[in-house]
Amino acid sequence: MSTIPEIKTILYATDMGRHMRPVFRQAIGLAQNYKAQIIMLHVLEPLGSTGEAVLSTYLPGKKIEKLENEGMKKVLKKMKERLQAFCHDEMQLCEEKSSMVKEILVTTGHPADRIPQEAEKHDADIIVIGSCSKGFIRSGLLGSTVRHVTQVSHLPVMVVPNCNR
Numbered sequence: 001m002s003t004i005p006e007i008k009t010i011l012y013a014t015d016m017g018r019h020m021r022p023v024f025r026q027a028i029g030l031a032q033n034y035k036a037q038i039i040m041l042h043v044l045e046p047l048g049s050t051g052e053a054v055l056s057t058y059l060p061g062k063k064i065e066k067l068e069n070e071g072m073k074k075v076l077k078k079m080k081e082r083l084q085a086f087c088h089d090e091m092q093l094c095e096e097k098s099s100m101v102k103e104i105l106v107t108t109g110h111p112a113d114r115i116p117q118e119a120e121k122h123d124a125d126i127i128v129i130g131s132c133s134k135g136f137i138r139s140g141l142l143g144s145t146v147r148h149v150t151q152v153s154h155l156p157v158m159v160v161p162n163c164n165r
Contacts, residue, residue, distance in 0.1 A: 005156075007034040009102070011124035013041050013115045013149075016078065019162040023130035024086060026160045028100065030128065037102035039122050040083070042075055043111040068108070076106045112148035119155055127155055130162035 012027040014020050031038050083101060103122075107114055119127050131146040150157045 011119040023160040027128040116153040132163040
């Protein structure tokens with residue numbers, strides 16, 4: 001006899017795009033239904049070898065590290081501001097906001113790899129992520145990050161369409 005899976009921790013992965021509210025609404029809905037907590041995650045892409053080479057030519061290593069840390073702090077602040085704005089605009093969804101959002105994380109790396117890693121690291125039970133396929137071949141194709149996450153994750157992944165919503 002199989003048991004119904006419990007959802008205690010939801011990893012909500014955001015790219016900080018314009019149309020992420022429908023995705024966050026799904027994460028909040030799951031959290032309310034399962035009395036779960038949400039971990040918000042944003043992954044900053046690495047600069048790449050060309051960007052690093054240019055920066056290292058003009059700046060010492062300590063300054064580059066300081067710039068990266070300041071950038072991560074700015075993104076974290078922006079995520080907190082967006083959460084407050086969301087809850088202000090959609091108060092009925094956020095009555096229990098303080099207990100629903102357990103943590104807000106900003107990390108660096110390739111999002112397709114880091115999202116499943118962070119989900120496992122934080123013992124998430126499900127990943128909630130948005131997908132907006134672009135280009136002339138839109139028929140059912142997922143974005144490359146979402147496709148990779150669904151292929152490598154050992155956890156269930158809820159993909160929420162978020163184009164123009």
